[in-house]
Amino acid sequence: MTFSCSGLFTFDLPMYNLPSIIPQFLKAHNIADSSRFLIACSGGVDSMVLAELFVQAGQKPALVHCNFMLRGDDADGDQAFVENYAKDKGLTFYTKNFDTTAFAKEKRISIQMAARDLRYSYFASLLKNHHLKFLCTAHHADDSLETILLNLGRGTGLSGLSGMKPKRDNILRPLLHLTKNEIIEIANSLQLTWREDASNTKTDYQRNYIRHKVAPVFKDNFPGFDTGFKNTSKQLINDDALFNFLLNEKVQSLITKDGHLLKMPIAELLKMKGYSSLLHYWLKPYGNFDLPSIIESLNGKSGRVFVSGxxxxxxxxxxxxxxxxxxxxxxxxxxxxxxxxxxxxxLLTTGKISASDFEISRNRKHAAFDKDKLKFPLKLRRWKNGDSFYPIGMKGKKKLSDFFIDQKLNLYEKEDIWIMLSGDDIIWVINHRIDDRYKISETTKSVYFARLK
Incomplete structure (x- = not known):
């Protein structure tokens, strides 16, 4: 049988090879046939072909359908259609209705973003609660092209230009190597029926506009475009994987862990060509940081903080x-x-001991005081502006803010400072210095100690 793609090229795929499409995909990505799969099924031609190919391969995937309650009876019809297909094939079926409009209003996001957030949250809960390993979506080559053009319009890098990946974590896209026309040909050859969503023909959404107005221009003016796009996308995916591998090695060589902090040396970073790519790779998993402003600040005054999520x-x-x-x-x-x-x-251990039995420790996590000078209960709190004490080893009173400057503490280190007080007096800047007024002396009889674990 011959499958055509916009009349631009043809290839032969005998009917008896259709059941091998899913097994070949699973093998290529080292996925066991015995894995449990969840297929996102809208009832459209793409997801119906995906479900049927799994069935043809001898699999028993679960199907999930989301009703976003945006198209009235048509949406209910889609839901019933997928449910009937699941029953006919003996497949587990999950479905849920969402008040998408209310959710979008509450979160102040678009309807499209709301629908995406709702369905993927639901998918994640199903995977977890029913011990399903992979979510399978029916994205295809045309979807990947649309994603690339969207990314290009918004601004992107190598990863965005490589389009959708056939496997990303526990999300599988087994049809990514097929175009929309090829999927329709497969559906017809298998005598499948499917539902049509009239909203897909509208061009008031960016993706739909690209699908109906932009992508056809490429296909109509560049013979063999689909073949060239598939080959280019595959190469870019491989290039992106290699690029990320090398970036990860370099990031790991630069990053040091200091407790709950991750630290990257600025001087070493700036020596690298294309250091902005390395910085983007490092920060991307932690949120949407303002990368241009961070880069600009590298040669400016220190102390600036950037927050993302x-x-x-x-x-x-x-x-x-x-x-x-x-x-x-x-x-x-x-x-x-x-x-x-x-x-x-x-965790802090405290106690008292006779001065004659006590040995002074030089460990900054340990503190010792003349017990008879203390007023109980002692207090622990964060430091605040205006706090001051009499640092042992220094003359006179000093503001904590000035003490921290002398100690060359960064902003995060300052924020982590706790102090111990007796009455209103600071007796210990924990992990740094005790107060001279409460130190052990020759007249001390009883020692009160505190040890930070």
Whole structure:
């Protein structure tokens, strides 16, 4: 049988090869035939062909259909159609109705974005709750072309120009090597029926406009365009994979982990040609950072912070420092005289000992005080502007903000500082310095110690 693509080229695919399409895809991507699959099925020709090819391959995938309640009876008809197909084939069927308009209004996003968020959240819950391993979608070569043109219009890099990937994490796209016309030919050869969504013909959405107005211009004016596009997309996907592999190696060689912080040396970064690509690769998993502004700040004044979602990036003197955004509220903790272990906000052991039996430790995580000078309960809290103390080893009173400058602490390190107080006096800037007024002296009889774990 011959399958045509916009009349531009033909290729032979005998009917008996159709059942091999899915097994060949799974083999190419090292996926076990015994894996459990969930197929997103709208009832359109693409998803119906995908479902049927799985059935032809001897698989029993589960089908899922989302009713976004945007097209009245037509949407209900799609839902019933897919459900009937699932029953006829003996397949597990999941479906859910969504008030997409209300969700879009609540989140202040477009209807298209709302529908996408709703369905993928639902898909994720099904995969988890029913122990399904892969989500299969019916995206094809024309979809990938539309995605590339959309990305190009918005601005993109190599990854965006390579289009959709046949496998991304647990999402599979087994039809990505086929064009829309080829899928229709397969549907006709298998005598399948499907539903048509009238909204797909409208051009008021960007993707639909590209599908009906832009992509045909390429296909009509460049003979063999589909073949050339498929080959180019495949090559770009391979190039992108290699590029990301090399970037990952370089990022891992530069990044150091300091507790909950990730640090990249600015001087080493700036030595690299194309360092903006490396920076983009590193930060992309952590949110949508303002990369141009970050790059501009590398040669400017230090201390600027960039926030994206749950993460924030500090441009310090020598390092870019990435961390999870702080959610913690200010809180004061109390230490009673008899307490031996404090578990929040961090693990701290405390106690008292005779001065004659005590040995002074040089560990900054350990502190010792003249117990008779303390007022219980002691307090733990974050430092704040205006705080001051009398640092041991220094003369006179000093503001904590000035002390931190002397210690060359960056913004994140300053934010992590906790202090211990006796009454209103700061007796320990934890992990840094105790107050001179509460130090152990020759007249000390009893020592109160605190040790940070």
């Amino acid at each position: 749950q993460h924030e990036l500090l441009v310090d003197r020598d390092f870019l420092i990435l961390r999870q955004a702080k959610q913690e509220k200010n809180h004061t903790y109390f230490i009673n005289e008899g307490d031996e272990i404090l578990e929040a906000p961090f």
